[in-house]
Amino acid sequence: MADAPVDVLIIGAGASGAALAWSLADTRMNILCLEQGDWMDPEKYPAAGRDWEIRGFGDFSVSPNTRGRPEDYPVNDSDSPIAASMFNAVGGSTILYAAHFPRFRPSDFKVKTLDGIADDWPLDYERLAPYYDENARMMGVAGLAGDPAYPPKALPLPPVPLGKLGETLAGGFNKLGWHWWPSDSAIATQDYEGRAACINAGPCLTGCAQGAKASTDITYWPVAIRRGVTLKTRCRVREITVGPDGLADGVVYYDADGAERKQRAEVVVLACNGIGTPRLLLNSRSKRFPEGLANRSGMVGQNLMFHPYAMVTGLFEDRLEGYKGPMGCCLMSQEFYETDRTRGFVRGYSIETLRGLPPVSTALWGMTQGRIPWGAEHRRAYDAIFDRTAGMVIICEDLPEGHNRVTLDPELVDTDGIPAPKVTYRLSENSTRMLAHAVARGKEVLEAAGATETFAEAPLPIAGWHLMGTARMGTDPATSVVNEWGRAHDVKNLFIIDGSIFVTAAGVNPTNTIQALALYIGDMIKKNLANLFD
Amino acid sequence: MSATTTTQPISAAQVRTLASVLDEIVPPSDDARFPGAGALGLAAYVEQTMAHTPDLHQMTMQGLAALDRLVQAKGAESFTALCRADRLAMLHALTTTEPAFLPTLTFHTYVGYYQHERVLEALHLDPRPPYPKGFEMPPSDLTTLLAPVRRRAER
Ligand SMILES: Cc1cc2nc3c(=O)[nH]c(=O)nc-3n(C[C@H](O)[C@H](O)[C@H](O)COP(=O)(O)OP(=O)(O)OC[C@H]3O[C@@H](n4cnc5c(N)ncnc54)[C@H](O)[C@@H]3O)c2cc1C
Numbered sequence: 001m002a003d004a005p006v007d008v009l010i011i012g013a014g015a016s017g018a019a020l021a022w023s024l025a026d027t028r029m030n031i032l033c034l035e036q037g038d039w040m041d042p043e044k045y046p047a048a049g050r051d052w053e054i055r056g057f058g059d060f061s062v063s064p065n066t067r068g069r070p071e072d073y074p075v076n077d078s079d080s081p082i083a084a085s086m087f088n089a090v091g092g093s094t095i096l097y098a099a100h101f102p103r104f105r106p107s108d109f110k111v112k113t114l115d116g117i118a119d120d121w122p123l124d125y126e127r128l129a130p131y132y133d134e135n136a137r138m139m140g141v142a143g144l145a146g147d148p149a150y151p152p153k154a155l156p157l158p159p160v161p162l163g164k165l166g167e168t169l170a171g172g173f174n175k176l177g178w179h180w181w182p183s184d185s186a187i188a189t190q191d192y193e194g195r196a197a198c199i200n201a202g203p204c205l206t207g208c209a210q211g212a213k214a215s216t217d218i219t220y221w222p223v224a225i226r227r228g229v230t231l232k233t234r235c236r237v238r239e240i241t242v243g244p245d246g247l248a249d250g251v252v253y254y255d256a257d258g259a260e261r262k263q264r265a266e267v268v269v270l271a272c273n274g275i276g277t278p279r280l281l282l283n284s285r286s287k288r289f290p291e292g293l294a295n296r297s298g299m300v301g302q303n304l305m306f307h308p309y310a311m312v313t314g315l316f317e318d319r320l321e322g323y324k325g326p327m328g329c330c331l332m333s334q335e336f337y338e339t340d341r342t343r344g345f346v347r348g349y350s351i352e353t354l355r356g357l358p359p360v361s362t363a364l365w366g367m368t369q370g371r372i373p374w375g376a377e378h379r380r381a382y383d384a385i386f387d388r389t390a391g392m393v394i395i396c397e398d399l400p401e402g403h404n405r406v407t408l409d410p411e412l413v414d415t416d417g418i419p420a421p422k423v424t425y426r427l428s429e430n431s432t433r434m435l436a437h438a439v440a441r442g443k444e445v446l447e448a449a450g451a452t453e454t455f456a457e458a459p460l461p462i463a464g465w466h467l468m469g470t471a472r473m474g475t476d477p478a479t480s481v482v483n484e485w486g487r488a489h490d491v492k493n494l495f496i497i498d499g500s501i502f503v504t505a506a507g508v509n510p511t512n513t514i515q516a517l518a519l520y521i522g523d524m525i526k527k528n529l530a531n532l533f534d
Numbered sequence: 535m536s537a538t539t540t541t542q543p544i545s546a547a548q549v550r551t552l553a554s555v556l557d558e559i560v561p562p563s564d565d566a567r568f569p570g571a572g573a574l575g576l577a578a579y580v581e582q583t584m585a586h587t588p589d590l591h592q593m594t595m596q597g598l599a600a601l602d603r604l605v606q607a608k609g610a611e612s613f614t615a616l617c618r619a620d621r622l623a624m625l626h627a628l629t630t631t632e633p634a635f636l637p638t639l640t641f642h643t644y645v646g647y648y649q650h651e652r653v654l655e656a657l658h659l660d661p662r663p664p665y666p667k668g669f670e671m672p673p674s675d676l677t678t679l680l681a682p683v684r685r686r687a688e689r
């Protein structure tokens with residue numbers, strides 16, 4: 001069945017798809033977004049029940065393989081020490097994200113020039129800065145001006161509270177004379193644009209029932225829809241089709257009833273994230289593109305970057321009230337961000353402190369660590385740990401490597417029978433050394449803050465939530481998939497706007513940069529409308 | 535696993551044994567502030583979880599059957615009627631014959647126990663979910679706390 005043609009078809013309603021839909025809405029073009037997931041109902045998020053913690057291991061797990069909702073597609077990540085995580089709904093993975101919202105630093109766009117590794121981006125920080133500012137306003141970013149690690153930036157809301165736990169850790173950083181700053185967070189710390197202020201409830205990673213966390217279903221989408229964009233949910237795209245002129249002419253998708261449909265479009269935009277996008281391109285094979293759409297370079301799926309994470313936790317004597325406050329946002333240190341070759345690796349990392357473990361998680365963590373046994377010793381062991389832990393994740397810059405990749409699994413398929421992605425990933429020597437350095441520094445700062453014991457896990461196996469590099473941007477069609485404004489070299493009416501197009505990963509969370517890029521690409525599309533396909 | 539195994543209901547006697555096992559997994563605290571997991575009624579929680587977790591159901595039923603065999607071999611009336619030392623000895627014996635039984639049951643016991651109102655109160659927490667009330671957090675004195683970071687940046 002064929003639907004009426006549209007001017008612009010966006011595939012994926014997550015962080016980037018929402019931002020682009022909003023950006024293009026003022027053109028009065030006929031814009032449609034197809035999203036395989038549905039609208040979420042915040043009333044049904046786990047936070048309103050006492051079982052909220054355990055639901056994070058079930059229907060709100062970060063892993064699509066564990067959740068197994070009908071809208072999820074499976075990911076074969078058995079050949080990777082880091083499992084892929086994402087969410088499939090209007091809002092995409094921002095439904096579950098922690099909303100830690102740093103920008104890239106200016107140096108992140110030119111690592112080849114600075115350090116002789118990987119590649120420079122075909123654009124720089126100054127080019128993206130106005131789009132970061134615009135994104136800050138649309139998402140509602142909280143933070144404190146004056147961070148010496150960054151050029152001045154727009155932060156419309158005051159920072160999230162540090163709490164007793166944050167103050168304790170800040171003391172450790174100060175003792176060592178290390179950089180730290182309250183985290184930039186996409187969280188409404190005051191009532192903002194119709195969103196209620198954060199109540200420091202904690203469970204941001206299973207959805208924010210309060211509506212304070214900036215998931216795009218409550219930020220960009222309502223405005224984009226009011227301005228005329230159509231969003232169709234429970235529509236899963238199987239492939240992008242190509243006309244006789246070599247341009248994309250639309251998609252084949254399955255609607256909510258599982259019926260196969262055809263949607264024609266003048267421009268096709270991919271916003272399915274660093275795994276979903278290469279999967280769809282590789283599934284879109286034709287005579288003209290036998291290796292997958294826009295893949296003449298062979299780069300589609302290659303250079304997958306995750307951000308290897310270390311998690312370091314300290315045990316303190318006093319209670320820290322760590323169950324209060326947004327779980328993933330507190331303070332960030334970039335003391336070890338830039339390259340210092342005496343450390344034995346290139347580039348660096350950010351340290352992001354977390355809150356403490358809530359009651360059930362304390363017991364389960366203690367169980368896996370062999371610290372909280374059953375039986376007579378249970379009470380003493382639990383009480384020595386509950387509300388006395390403070391942790392941090394350390395986000396290491398991952399370098400692009402061709403052998404880390406997304407391919408199609410030969411057997412695995414989703415509920416519509418579409419071939420599923422397979423992830424193949426090896427931790428590089430550089431990342432291994434960086435993780436070891438990060439763990440040692442993490443322990444050092446926790447001890448400086450007063451921790452009596454420390455624990456570390458690196459790489460953190462569940463932390464494959466930053467998906468980047470699998471359709472990278474560049475000026476050379478032989479070594480990149482899209483040009484400097486997101487247009488596929490091989491298919492001039494196909495754009496890619498998600499984390500796939502990252503050239504390098506930086507050492508910070510990616511979503512602010514993903515969205516700033518989407519807004520920039522939106523502006524470039526608008527500026528070049530008259531000769532978009534030249 | 536056969537459908538009969540999954541749906542085979544747990545008997546009243548088995549529920550009593552389960553409650554005693556739970557009291558050994560998380561015993562009451564000496565000052566009685568924290569109840570034992572069995573006395574708290576968590577056998578019902580485990581039973582409910584078993585109903586939609588076939589693996590847990592099978593493992594629990596197997597573990598309870600094995601425990602029952604040990605009780606009979608000892609000529610005792612029931613697991614509950616044993617003295618504490620004998621109960622613990624039997625549970626430890628199960629760690630080799632039914633290695634998954636206690637870890638799985640412990641996992642689910644912890645999950646049920648540490649979300650229970652009485653336990654949250656004993657932990658000095660409000661016995662409620664985090665939403666909609668949330669938590670008050672006063673702002674920090676960032677000027678003082680960040681002074682060393684600013685001083686260093688100016689140097
Ligand atoms: C637990 C967790 C914590 C995180 N924390 C942070 C954080 O603190 N800070 C940060 O910066 N980032 C964080 N992230 C990452 C962040 O969520 C992602 O970077 C961001 O959402 C990516 O945006 P995107 O537009 O590329 O893709 P997504 O937001 O993942 O959206 C892609 C959308 O495309 C849809 N889609 C895919 N394939 C198809 C198809 N074939 N047909 C139709 N629709 C399709 C999906 O259903 C999905 O809705 C976190 C992620 C997770 C999972």
Ligand code: SF4
Pocket residue numbers: 187197198199200201202203204205207208209210211212213325326327
């Ligand atoms: S801490 Fe704030 S942002 Fe996080 S879930 Fe609670 S209200 Fe939402």
